[in-house]
Amino acid sequence: MSAATIALLGQPNSGKSTLFNALTGLRQHVGNWPGKTVEKKEGSFSWQGQDYEVADLPGSYSMSANSDEEVITRDFISSGKADVVCILADSSQLERSLFMLADYAGISVPCFLILNMADVAKEQGKRIDPKVIEEKLGIPVMLFSATDTKAYETFYQTMERAIREKSQLNVKALEQEYEKLDGYSELCAELSDADLAGFTPMWLTVKAMEQDKVVTAKLRNTLSSDAIRTMETLVKQSQGAIGTGGCKFAWIDGILDGAVTETKTKATLGKLDRIYTHKFWGKPAVVLTVLLGLLASFIPALPIMGIGAAWAMLKEPARAGLTAIHCPDIVSGLICDVGIQSIYYVINMLGFVFGVTLVFGLLEEIGIMARISYVFDNTMGKLGLQGKSVMPFLVSFGCTMGGAAGARVIDNWGQKVLTIALAWAVPCGAAWAIIPMLSTVFFGAWAPVIIVAILLTMLLHMWITAKIFSRGLVKQEDRCGMIMELPPYHKPKWGALLRYVFGRTKDTFFRVLKVVLLVSVVFWLLSYSTSGVESSFLYKIGVAIEPFTKLFGMPWQLFVAFIASSFGKEGAVGVIGALYSTGGSLYDITANGAAIEDINQILLANVTRPEALAFIFAITFNLPCIVALAATYQEIHSVKWTAKIAAYYTVTALILACIAYHIGLLIW
Ligand SMILES: Nc1nc2c(ncn2[C@@H]2O[C@H](COP(=O)(O)OP(=O)(O)OP(=O)(O)O)[C@@H](O)[C@H]2O)c(=O)[nH]1
Ligand SMILES: [Mg+2]
Missing domain, CATH: 1.10.287 (Helix Hairpins)
Incomplete structure (x- = not known):
């Protein structure tokens, strides 16, 4: 018998992806706010020797076709691919959640009903008798907690019964x-x-x-x-x-x-809503939460950065070893200056990615991120956006590609494009790894001031970008906030959260390492020469374009790194490393076969503070990376708007660099 296919259907945030992940061992995005899954995802599992296919569908409020996700969901169900539909409802808000079931009634694919989040309902003092519901509906119904691994045996049995009985809803x-x-x-x-x-x-x-x-x-x-x-x-x-x-x-x-x-119970976390939804204190509380979150992200980041520092110490012994075995210069240069150095940058960066994913993942699980969107709904309305736009912005602090994909929950096309256009101004995880590092090298104890300046510039940038782009994108009548729902608070499930965080960090490590290695190798080779610096290809081009790059306060090496940052911010650091410490040596410090010193020292010796400031602003506000560009196109389906946004960011990054440079000249 061929494998039976089960489709997971339910309103947003009912726990479909949690169930899907537990069944298949895959890692779909899970979090306590509606609208995370925007694409259908398929997987498989076996139970008692029988294979099953399962499809995680985007959450939708009903079987109507009002948005992209609802169309995906309905098309899948009506295509007849599913043998049985598993309808999930949130037990902690059953009335609202069962609307999907009511809307499903009349579709002939067999189904069964899972009353998920039984633990949350219990905490709220609700006692639910699934047998009563089952009798009225005529399909298998069970109380369930998708986060409880022990509950799955009963799930499998219920599923199997629905498939065997081809159970139809009594309507x-x-x-x-x-x-x-x-x-x-x-x-x-x-x-x-x-x-x-x-x-x-x-x-x-x-x-x-x-x-x-x-x-x-x-x-x-x-x-x-x-x-x-x-x-x-x-x-x-x-x-x-x-x-x-x-x-x-x-x-x-x-x-x-x-x-x-x-029965009445005391809602502990629920009390937080008195602050978050308060007229005056809501916004400061939310901002404080985000700031504390960012600060807290450093705690788990620091030990990982320590590992990075230890790794970097391998460089010189490795070079000495390679020289001892008469390894050609170009090979030892590639291994030490590109290979070891790139891994060092990536580990450093990873610390912060890990910290942010953990802290914001936790806030998301508890339900606080949803409050953040809620509180800013009105403010977003003024920019021509919706409260839902806040989530992509926050996600973009980690990864712009994630932010762009997250914008899919916005059902108005113009607002979606505008949200993505603004999300690009949010420095991503890679930028957050580079900014503190370069700021510390050049500005020492003043580094936090640079970080604050970046954040303020980001806000201003977003505001100006909204003004420029919203006219063509958002009609006047759409300029109002949306009514957002507040999901109930959940206690975090540490196991699932940590699995997600480690998985994300691992994926990021390999993805970023690939970009850094590729970009660094290319630029390093272009700059490599055995017969003196001046004969390297990149040097010739660099010197030729320097009068132009100086307009933006950047020596040519930094400008080349800026261009590389359009492919991936990670790449920029690799390029600086390659250009300033290349084995062929572009600089005196590294000539005469003397040991290459710390990249930081080399930078300090060759780049002035105003130039460094210009560079930091240029790469921070440049287009995020090639992958974000692709993700943007994928979401908005418009070459014209994707190109417009990309060109706009390249130009504005250079303008910002120029301004930063001149401000720098006034100070230093
Ligand atoms: N306490 C508790 N939390 C749960 C349970 N099932 C899911 N969750 C949490 O509920 C939130 C939503 O779960 P998801 O699996 O992301 O929901 P979804 O239905 O896939 O949501 P969308 O993709 O947005 O439609 C997450 O924070 C989960 O960890 C459960 O049985 N008990
Ligand atoms: Mg989901």
């Missing part, structure tokens, strides 16, 4: 509700011969009444012109989605009647 009571609506019965009779396999006339009628564009178009294709006219008249006279929504909630009330009992 009689729901249909009775719909029949109370004006025009429902007539329309349903009219649509009873519509040829749309997999959907009952009830489902089609409800979607037609809700004026679902996709369903209406499909119905038009199958119905006679008389029937289409009747449908249009009846739909126009109906109460639309308000009417059908009322029926769904009435049905849910009926199902929950006698199934849920509540």
Whole structure:
């Protein structure tokens, strides 16, 4: 027998990806805010010798096709690929969460219902009897905690029963509700011969009444012109989605009647919302939380940076060893100056990536990140954005590519493009590894001032960029915040969190190492020469363009590193390393076969403070990297806007560098 396919369906934040990860051992993004999964993801598992395929679908509030994610979800279900649909509901907010089930009613793929987050509901003092619900629905129903590894045996059994029994949802009571609506019965009779396999006339009628564009178009294709006219008249006279929504909630009330009992409990974390949602204190509290989060990220970062420092000490012994065995200069240069040096940078960078992922992952799990979006909803509205845009911005502190992908939850195209355009101004994890490092080398104890200046410039940059871009992207009537939901607080699940953090750090390590190595090797080779510095290819070009690069306060080596940073910020540091400490030696300090000194010393000897300041600003606000560029195109599907944003960032980075340089000249 071929493997049965299970589709995971449920509202955003109901725990689908948590379940998917536990079943398949894969690592989908999990976090306590709605709208993380935006692509369908497939995996497989076996139980009792039988193979199963499972699809993690993007969360959607209903089976309507209002946004990209909902279309992905509905297309998958209606394609008939799934043998059974596992519908997840959040037990801690069952009424709202079961809306998806009500909207599913009328689709013929067998299903079963998982009341997830049983532990959260229990903490809230809710007692849920799944048997009562099961009897009314006619499908297997179970209470479950996706984060509890011990609960899975029962899950498998429930799933297996649903597949074996091909369990169908009992929709009689729901249909009775719909029949109370004006025009429902007539329309349903009219649509009873519509040829749309997999959907009952009830489902089609409800979607037609809700004026679902996709369903209406499909119905038009199958119905006679008389029937289409009747449908249009009846739909126009109906109460639309308000009417059908009322029926769904009435049905849910009926199902929950006698199934849920509540006792009052004291909500501990819930008290935090009094501060976060406070009129005056909300914003300062959120800003403070983010700042403390960033600071706390340094704690786990420091030991990793220590490992980096230890690794860097290998460089000279390695060079000595290679020379002793008469290894050619070019090879030992590549191994020591490019290989060992690149790994050193990447380890340093990784410390911060690890810290940020851990701390912000924790805040996300608890539900605090969702509060941050909520609090800034209004402010974002003023920029032409939504509260949902805050999440991509915060994610971009780690990785712009993640930020761009995260913007997919924004259902308005213009706001999505604008969000991504602004997210580019947020320095990513790689920039955050380079900025403190270079700032410390050049400005010593003043490094924190540079970091604050970068943050302030970022805010100003975002504000100006919003002004420039929003006119063409966001219509006046869309300039309002969205109503955001606040998910209930969860206690963090450390095991899953740490697995995620280590996984992310490992992925970043290899991805970043590849970029750094590739860019460094290319630039190092271009700058390598055995017959004197002046004959190297890069030197000739560099010297030729220096009058131009000096306009922006950068010697040519730094300018080349700036160009390399468009491919990946990590690459910039590799290039500096390669250009300033190349084995062929561009500088006197390293000539005469003398041991190459610490890259920091070389930098200090060759780059002035104003030049360093210009460079730091140039690479920080340059386009993030080639991968972010690709991710942006993938999200907004527009070559024109992707190119516009990229050109804008290259030009503004150079302008900022020029300003920083002149400010630097005034100070030093
Ligand atoms: N306490 C508790 N937390 C859970 C449980 N299941 C999931 N979570 C947490 O709930 C949050 C949402 O889980 P996800 O798996 O990301 O939800 P999703 O349905 O995939 O969400 P979207 O992709 O946004 O649609 C995460 O913080 C999970 O760790 C559970 O049974 N108990
Ligand atoms: Mg998910």
